[in-house]
Amino acid sequence: MTYAPVTLSDLANFVPQAASLTSQPRGWTVANLNTNFIAGASTHVVGGSLFGRSAEVRFTPHAYDWNYGDGGTQTTSVAGARWDTLGMREFSPTSTSHVYGSEGSFTTSVAVRYGAEYRVGGGAWIPVSGEVSSAATTTVVIVQNADTVLAARDCTAGRTAPGC
Structure with missing residues (x-):
């Protein structure tokens, strides 16, 4: 007996975990400097029932669709990482960073695209x-x-120097 392959619609009851989103610096930045963004997403397994049997679906992040809130967008294959983890100085460019050209309040988001196995x-x-x-x-x-x-x-040693 031959069965049709399982499709994503068959797995609709299996929902991937929501990713988190953080920025460096956290919650603020300086115009015309790099702001670093990090998506908290990883491979994970969700249990449930498929065709009346106990089943598991493994979700693996494949791509990250970034929306920086000022009209800037990009897609990356990495979630990003903290500057110190990357061995970089603050405000250095990263694969997930963005430069805001003007002052304002911007709501940033990321959608994570997962591949699925069951x-x-x-x-x-x-x-x-x-x-x-x-x-x-x-x-x-x-x-x-x-x-x-x-x-x-x-200036960290003392505040008496001119300009401090």
């Missing part, structure tokens, strides 16, 4: 054609202008 009764994983998209929570970024100041000495 298994019934603990059997082998079977891939399913297509992707499932899941929106993460949004985050608001306040963008402000900043002026730099030159100081005669290190």
Whole structure:
């Protein structure tokens, strides 16, 4: 007996976990400098029932569709990472960063596209054609202008130097 392949619509009752979204700096940034964004999404398994049998669906992130709230968008294959994890200085460009050109309050979002595999009764994983998209929570970024100041000495050691 031959069965039709399982499709994404057959797996509609299996929903991927919502991803999280954070930014660096958190909640604010400086106009014309890089703001780093990180999606919290990982491979995970959701249990349930498929055709009356115990089944599991494994969701694996494949792509991230970023909307930066100012008209800027991009798609990446990575979730992003913290600057310190990447060994980078703050405001360095990353694969998920964005530069805001003006002041304002911007609501950013990311949709994670997952590939899906299923298994019934603990059997082998079977891939399913297509992707499932899941929106993460949004985050608001306040963008402000900043002026730099030159100081005669290190201002962290003492505030007596000119410019501190």
